[in-house]
Amino acid sequence: MNHYKSWAELNKQLADLLCDDLKERLSYFLTRYHKVHNSYGRAAIRLDKRELICFSWIEMYHQENDLNEVWEETGLWDYNDLNLKKKWDVNATWYDMDFLSATTLFLQMPIMEALYSDNYIVKIFAILDRRIGKRTLRKIKEDGAYQSYPSWIKQFYDLRLGMC
Secondary structure, three states: OOOOOOHHHHHHHHHHHEOHHHOOOEEEEEEEOOOOHHHOEEEEEEEOOEEEEEEEHHHHHHHHHHHHHHHHHHOOOOOOOHHHHHHHHHHOOOOHHHHHHHHHHHOOOOHHHHHOOOOHHHHHHHHOEOOOOHHHHHHHHHHOHHHHOOHHHHHHHHHHHOOO
């Protein structure tokens, strides 16, 4: 993960990049429980103060369980296993550190690269970004490829595409 100074700084950068229609409605949330073993935390994306998606430390245990099952079968412990990544993408099995990592990654990449990223969290940041204009949004809507995404991702596309 890329180095960052504070969540407040990252959150401000993300908020500044939101499209105008969502500036007052959408927010990003991240907290760490420092007094808990390993400083677990949770992250969320909220619309009108309602969580659309939550990335919790509990999902880390689901990832670890999946990794352990693969390890027992193959002897390999691989966070980059494509089958596991597909499963985690479909089920939104991502936790707060995945969210934080995607945040720092997104803020350092060109917007079009982010829009077509393999990382679904980065894609969400991109589709909500003000730098994605109406022509690009119309093209995405006409193409309809986002319809094949898991529902937790598609909701962000539907939200933004409904505004154009």
